[in-house]
Amino acid sequence: MFRKFTKEDVHSRSKVKSSMQRTLKAKLVRQYPKLEDVIDELIPKKSQIELIKCEDKIQLYTVDGEVFFFQKFDELIPSLKLVHKFPDAYPTVQVDRGAIKFVLSGANIMCPGLTSAGAKLPPAPGYENDTIVVINAENKVSAMAVGKLMMSTEEIKSINKGHGVEMIHHLDDPLWNFTVE
Amino acid sequence: MLRSPLYCAVCSLPPEYCEFTGKLKRCKVWLRDAHPATYKILYDAEDDSVDAVSGKLAESSIGEEREEKLEKDLLKLQAKQENREQRELQMKLSSKVVIKREARTKKKSLVAISGLEVFEIDMKKLAKTFASKFATGCSVAKNVEKKEEIIVQGDVLEGVEKYIHALLEEKGLKDVKVEVVDVKKKKKPDTAAAGGDQSKSSK
Ligand SMILES: [Zn+2]
Numbered sequence: 001m002f003r004k005f006t007k008e009d010v011h012s013r014s015k016v017k018s019s020m021q022r023t024l025k026a027k028l029v030r031q032y033p034k035l036e037d038v039i040d041e042l043i044p045k046k047s048q049i050e051l052i053k054c055e056d057k058i059q060l061y062t063v064d065g066e067v068f069f070f071q072k073f074d075e076l077i078p079s080l081k082l083v084h085k086f087p088d089a090y091p092t093v094q095v096d097r098g099a100i101k102f103v104l105s106g107a108n109i110m111c112p113g114l115t116s117a118g119a120k121l122p123p124a125p126g127y128e129n130d131t132i133v134v135i136n137a138e139n140k141v142s143a144m145a146v147g148k149l150m151m152s153t154e155e156i157k158s159i160n161k162g163h164g165v166e167m168i169h170h171l172d173d174p175l176w177n178f179t180v181e
Numbered sequence: 182m183l184r185s186p187l188y189c190a191v192c193s194l195p196p197e198y199c200e201f202t203g204k205l206k207r208c209k210v211w212l213r214d215a216h217p218a219t220y221k222i223l224y225d226a227e228d229d230s231v232d233a234v235s236g237k238l239a240e241s242s243i244g245e246e247r248e249e250k251l252e253k254d255l256l257k258l259q260a261k262q263e264n265r266e267q268r269e270l271q272m273k274l275s276s277k278v279v280i281k282r283e284a285r286t287k288k289k290s291l292v293a294i295s296g297l298e299v300f301e302i303d304m305k306k307l308a309k310t311f312a313s314k315f316a317t318g319c320s321v322a323k324n325v326e327k328k329e330e331i332i333v334q335g336d337v338l339e340g341v342e343k344y345i346h347a348l349l350e351e352k353g354l355k356d357v358k359v360e361v362v363d364v365k366k367k368k369k370p371d372t373a374a375a376g377g378d379q380s381k382s383s384k
Contacts, residue, residue, distance in 0.1 A: 038182050084186040084195070098247050101254065104201050118242030138242060142186065142195040171194050172202070 001058070001072065001167075003106055005174035009055035013180070016049040016061070024049065024061065028069065028076055034089035042085060043068070052180065065180055070169075075132060077168060080176060083134050083143045091127045092143070093153070093165070094120035094136040103135060103145050104172060109165040111156050126153030133165065145170035187219060196223060200255060203262030273299050277358035278345055282338045284364065292341050295330035300352060304329050307348075315340060338363070 016024065025043055029036045043049065043063050052060040052067075060070045068082045083090065095109060096118030103109060114121055118138035127133065129152045135145040147165040149156075156164040169175050188195060191211050192202040196219055199208035212220045278296040285291055297304060304321045311333050312319035318334040333341060342361060349357050 041183055081186075085183045087184070096242055098251060100198075101201055101251075101258075104198070116242065140195075140197050142197065144198060171198055172192070177193065 002169055002173045002175040002178075005054070005058075005178070007178075009058075011053045011055065013050055013052050016051050018045075021049050024076075031076055032078070032089045035086070038086050038089075042082070050180070060175075060178075062180055067175060067178060067180075070175070077132055077146060078134075080143060080146060080169060080171060083146065087134065087143060090134040091122070091131050092134045092136055093122070094118075094138060097138045100137050100140075100144065103137070103167070103170055106167055106170060106173060108150070108163040108167050109135065109147065111160045111162060111164040114156055114164050115160050121153045121157060124154055128152050129155070132168075135165065135170075187216060190215065201258075203255075203258040205255075205259055206263075273354055274356055277360055278349070279360045279362060280338065280342055280345065281362040281364060282336070289334075290336045292333045292335070292338050293324070293330050294333070294341060294345065295324055295328060297331070298329055300349070300354065300357075302348070304331055307331060308333075311337075311341065311344075314344070 021043075025039050029039055035042070047064050050062045050065075052062065054060060056072070058070060058072050060067050061076075062068065066081055067079045069076045069078050071077060078090065093114055095103060095113045096116045098116075098118075099109060099113030102113070113119060120136075127149060129149055131149045133147055133149055134143045135147055136143050145167060146169045147167050150163050150166050151159065186195060189199050189208050189211065191208045192199055192204045194202060196208065196212050196216075199205050199212070202208070209220070209224060212223070276296055276299050278294065281293045281295070282290055283293065297307070308319045308321050308331050311317075311331065315333060315335060315337045317337065320332050321329055322332055324330045338361070342359065345359055346355070349355055349359070
């Protein structure tokens with residue numbers, strides 16, 4: 001999603017009003033219920049949320065200058081910077097060590113990288129197709145990517161070939177390196 | 182409740198991912214000095230004794246063969262990254278910044294700065310800085326070679342030159358050449374009265 005993203009893709013920036021800020025926070029919590037306890041710590045009332053509209057209908061939301069989440073369609077997707085502050089709130093899968101460099105180069109994740117010995121998928125019933133998932137790596141503590149399931153986790157286990165997760169955002173991609181002043 | 186993640190000052194990733202960036206050598210130097218405790222956790226087991234190597238292999242789920250290939254790939258990546266950094270530095274040091282003063286009318290002139298693109302300087306931001314610093318108009322334009330240059334309105338050559346030198350020094354690039362070109366109007370019809378300084382103006 002951010003493979004070719006640059007500052008030139010920014011169309012407009014605007015401050016989010018406090019009423020809208022409440023709505024956004026409520027929406028985040030609705031999507032990721034485990035954020036409820038920490039949302040006021042993550043986004044304190046006095047912080048300033050800014051909406052950055054970009055090319056391709058991508059909208060970034062920054063909190064005090066750092067991108068916290070973004071959306072292209074309706075759902076809000078957390079940035080890795082946000083995930084790292086509180087990783088426990090999101091559906092999560094893990095790839096094996098061999099898949100790390102492919103993920104970091106922006107590739108979609110192949111099923112075998114999610115089903116091998118070093119990988120982890122949730123037990124049945126798992127996650128539905130199209131779920132936004134955080135991607136961890138074998139023997140690493142911090143998440144390295146955010147993606148969207150291209151089949152349910154049960155299908156990933158049973159089919160075990162082809163693409164399992166569509167890459168959205170990964171460490172060192174242009175969004176990771178995006179800054180606003 | 183919230184974590185405050187540590188990011189590498191060299192490659193910007195969480196330190197546990199430095200090994201995948203090709204910048205590992207410099208990352209490790211930084212981490213060792215800035216966060217010795219984290220360094221110890223990540224790299225202390227990493228000596229070449231047989232125990233350490235076999236321990237590492239036992240930990241790996243992807244098997245000896247794939248682990249070996251991965252290690253080779255990571256070394257290759259590192260060499261590639263180092264070569265690229267060398268090349269980029271060479272390119273920076275061998276390129277030059279040109280600051281040119283051009284006469285626009287008899288009294289007005291402008292200053293054009295080109296050759297900044299290799300230094301990863303945000304041209305628009307610099308144009309804004311110049312505009313407010315010299316209280317004048319300033320814009321970014323493409324020159325005849327289709328490269329971006331900054332045009333500052335007004336006779337501010339000396340100020341611009343000083344600022345560019347300071348900027349390069351700040352970026353650790355003070356060896357970069359800065360060429361100053363002063364193009365004066367060839368025809369200066371009424372300088373005769375002021376002493377006929379024709380020779381000087383034809384340069
Ligand atoms: Zn690093």
